[in-house]
Amino acid sequence: MKILYFAWLRERLNRGEDQFDVPDDIKTVGDLMSWISNNDEAAALAFSDRRLIRVAIDERLVDHDAQIAGAATIAFFPPMTGG
């Protein structure tokens, strides 16, 4: 599964992308954030305030309780500031 990070999340993690084999018991976006954080101190800090994290699964905006089964790409990013 490909994971993308944008803006200050990307900066705090010092990378824009990860490629993970995510275990089957990681069901939701929220689970995935916890799983990434467990393995990575920078991620734990970056994901510490979940209210600031927006998520897209395969180019669709989703909530933190969205199921990740079958996803090819999951993107994490801060609140958007377009326009």
Place this chain on the structure above:
Amino acid sequence: MFVRLQAEPFDPGAETNAFLAERADTGALATFVGNVRSSPDALVDTLTLEHYPALAQKQIEQFAAEAATRFHLADIGVIHRFGTLRRGEVIVMVLALAAHRQAAFDGANYVMDWLKTDAPFWKSEKGPEGTSWVSAKSSDAAAKQKWEK
């Protein structure tokens, strides 16, 4: 309908004329142009827009299509830049064409309100104090709520 995301600068006047060229008889065109803002108490030299290209294209196309249906627009176009822009440069332009003015105004307004909070762009400003990410504004989140049915 068109949605164009580009690094290159564009000329809003030329875009307006090109958009109108074939359809000036439709009646009403509303255009919105957003520029890189700088003020004496918040000086900005450059603004860098990071984006998620595939999702940004998809989201803005969705907002434009929704606006076209909801306000019976004859046509709608959106141009949004990414990359590094200097103060005063144009970031975004929305062109909404309709039979009457209210629909044209509403169409452009609708797209801008959604684009602010739900199009994956992130701004960082560089000024005399250094570089910082622009925070999302609660007023922008509130603005889009007026379109909820």
